[in-house]
Amino acid sequence: MTTQSPLTLEEQRMEFSRSRFLAMPLAGTIAWTIIGVAGAFVPVKLAAWILFIATGMIFGLGLFLARFLGEDLIGKTRNNNEFDKLFFQCILMAWLVFAIAIPFFMVEPTSLPLSVGILAGLMWLPFSWMIRHWVGQFHAFARTFLVTIAWFVFPDQRFVAIPAVIVVIYLITMYVLTTRKRPW
Secondary structure, X not given: OOOOOOOOHHHHHHHHXXXXXXXXXXXXXXXXXXXXXXXHHOOHHHHHHHHHHHHXXXXXXXXXXXXXXXXXXXXXXXXXXXXXXXXXHHHHHHHHOHHHHXXXXXXXXXXXXXXXHHHHHHHXXXXXXXHOOOHHHHHHHHHHHHHHHHHHHOOOOHHHHHHHHHHHHHHHHHHHHHHOOOOO
């Protein structure tokens, strides 16, 4: 049996949207920076393992960083907020994309930054709707478009160019998140 929140959905959305939401994109920035740096120096097979491990650690790293940023990433202070639950569903969705990325990777090893880079970035679309701000749409669309271009333009440097694109998009996203007007 689920306990209902005394707040309306609109009040829950406002409560959820008050966060700066920097922990997860900062964690993603760190992970994709590690992937890109490693991609410049290690063979593709090792770069792939680093990508799997680093992207798999983003949520845990986000939880760690949230402590220092004063963010409530898992909604401990928001009693039964439906938007926290939806956010976790988006994270699970991002993890499930590995079911697409792994078989594609097995056929074309350099496809991994493309598939994970795009598919894991899709969670920004519902996030944008949740906080009623365009930043998530920007992130998802720019990431998809620019990662695809980088995959074609830099075929020999896919484990470097694609992470670089993703890191730049994260940096822009974090800037927008810190400067956006939040509901108080």
